[in-house]
Amino acid sequence: MPSSKAVSQTLLVLTLTTGLGSCATLSDEGRERDAILTATGVTAVDLKGERVRELLAHEITMDEAATITLLNNPGLQRTFAELRLDEAQLVAATRIPNPRFSVSRLTQGSSRETGFSIGIDLIDLLLLPAQTPIARQRYDITRQEAARIAVSLAQQTRLAYVAAIFARQRRDYGREVLTAAEAGRDLARSLAVAGNISRLDAAREQAFYAEAAAQSERDKVEYNAALERLARLLGLTNTTDIRLPDRLPDLPPQPRALADIEQDALEHRLDVRLARQRFDNTVRTLKLTRITRFVNVLDLDYQTNTYNDQPRQQGVTVGFEIPIFDFGRIRTAGAEARYRAAIAEVAETAVNARSEARTAYQGYQAAYALARHYRDEVVPLQRQIAEEMQLRYNGMLISTFDLLAQAREQVAASHAWMTALNDYWVQDTILNGAVYGAGGGVREAGAPIITGRPDTPGH
Template sequence: MMRFPSSALRAKRLFIAISATLLAGCASFSADGGMDDVSELTRQRTGQAVQRDGAAEASAVSRETLFALLAEPLMPDSAVRIALLNNKGLQASFAELGIAEASLVQAGRLRNPGFSFGHIRGGNEIEIDRSVMFDLVGLLTMPVRRGIEQRRFEQAKLFAASQAVALAAATRRAYFNAVAAQQAARYAQQVAEAAEATSELAQRMAKSGNRSKLDQAREQAFHADAVAQLARSRHNATAAREQLTRLLGLWGADAGYQLPERLPDLPKAPSESSQVEAQAMAQRLDVQMARQGAQATASALGLSRATRFIDVFEAGYANKSTSDAPRANGYEVSLELPLFDWGGARVARAEALYMQAVQRTADIAIRARSEVREAYSAYRTGYDVARHYRDEVVPLRKKISDEVLLRYNGMLASVFELLADARDQVSAVNRAIDAQRDFWIAETDLQAAINGSGGASTPLRSPAASSEPTAQAH
């Protein structure tokens, strides 16, 4: 232990106290907890802002907004707004922001000083030792540590925004599934009612001798299949609606929201693909998170190298007093000697983590480019298929149905031909609904591939395959 004059000691103590006070004052929590940046990132990618559940006044405003949105038939954008406002799972994910900011604030605060006190009595002599120790390494490396935690806080903001964008995309998919399932159920209801009327007419005609038992059995079988298909369609509509309800975070009376009767019309023309890859590289949140992670790891590598040999270095005020001598003042230095651990393993670990982060960033960027190309292919194919059903298949099936009905009325076509054509028409309409739904889901996946963390990465379903049970049922 070394001793300095008390005047120099007081100056050093004052310097340390002022430095600690200034540094502690710089480390404080932000007013918004990072939510303003998260809301802006989400708004840029979804058109909707987000907010964290907080004061009673904010909750009341959110509730009024929710009531206003539920008062009208639900549209895609209003469904997304409700989900971002009301989904409790999203609100739970926002807690990660608080954790990251707490680490940032902690990194900007000096470690509490250590105080030691010793009291020794020997005969008539009493010896008292006192010391206050400050972490000098922590003070010197504080800017670096704070920079690391700042980047991690920014990464947490990106993660929170990616959760919100992913929820918005999932809500839009569930919305289009629910509207399409409801539309298919209503069409199945119309088919079942028409089949019931035809079956009753066939029964009356059979009783009067104007219809054979075979024709009557065929029409009754068509009615029975239509009833079964209606039951399945109603369940599918219920299941799709409940999936949407879960994402919206609704329950009780709020779950009685209204959906439009049919899917939105196709746009006049599809979007072009010239800039989708560039947009994905600039806007995808998982790419930005990977870059932030690599930068934070690089800073951590620099810190590991800086503290390779000296990881514990403390200095502070000390004094000693004995019974027969005046109090002696000085300072005490505590230094960890690198005899057994020279920090090589710690640096090697940091270097390995950095290379891992770099390679992961490159992998995410490569996959993002591929995903956005795949998503655009699904989007463009979905548009072409849906337009083909709208402009070609459904009008052609209607024309064929009208011709078969005319031939049947002129006794040039049999009941079997009429029912076979009815089955084909029902199948064509259901396929058209599926194709229109698949386009809007593909459009949602494309936006997710550009803005969020990737789309659903699922191939377009074949309309023939998705509607095959309907065709077989009839």
């Protein structure tokens, strides 16, 4: 029959080795970052170190701008660093806790007593196999949050990209309008001096020129501000490094047709997937809480003492908490409340996702229809009117100022067409975010960028 010493040592070894197979290990540096970036559309080629410089060497597209943000935005890099810290903390939570070791030396006259003890929390060891999946689930949530931030930044970059090109196109067109207005003003002055037109007509042309000059200055300021917003998202210190197209892409021949937009949003949106993961984690936590409802403290100590010339004293001490005042009801009630909250969060997220997807698709369809209307109806009609007015002017059937008045109407129609085209590309980006993005609505291009890490359950 084994001795009490052998039994206690065997028990201690068994408890120390319980759950060793559940210990997690840190991933390679940068692997999680690359996995998240790949999931948000960055290719393996883009992950190489010089890729940002290569992309900035030529005129960038909308998708390339988003790639530069994902690779170069300082706020996102900080988020990835914090994700690495979270991973280290969660891995540590799955490791076997260090044993407690104590040494005591007591004297009484000429007598001396020396004691050694080593102990460990049995509850932590026995529940380690159940706690490890929860820890991993929490880290998965943290990783999903980092992915959400990455997707949101890419979305903001696409909006800022469209806004910058539109502002540049409007600035350039405003310069052309200003040049034409200046010519009309000078002509009106000459005719007024010669007495061929009234001072009222000359004043109208002067007023149009003055308004065109003011608008041109506003266009410059708005373009510089839009370019600065884009530079901040791209993580660039100088706007001169950005090369953009001169104009927005043309309207596609047909609008996008999404068969089941609501289902796509429920399957692909990160906020929906994150809410589901939180729910699964809450279910696991509730089960663990019920397991430890009555006993959640159980200590095992192995102790040995020596006393002068007496035989060595050794043995095992087991301690546990007596549930006199709290039978685990409070912890169980709290876990059940979190469970109900998680169910409500999943339902709320699903409702919001479906509604936002429908709203975004309706806005996209309306923007496409309006832009096509300006492209196919308004602008060609104004062009036709301009040609007819030119013929009448050449035949001296109308005055110069009738021709100039019609030119102002054509300017207004062209500006409205550019605005409608810009609105279409904005709505196209919003639609992508509502169906395949991070959810929670879409930020405007000038809104503050996401640079921090949101709170994560378990931290």
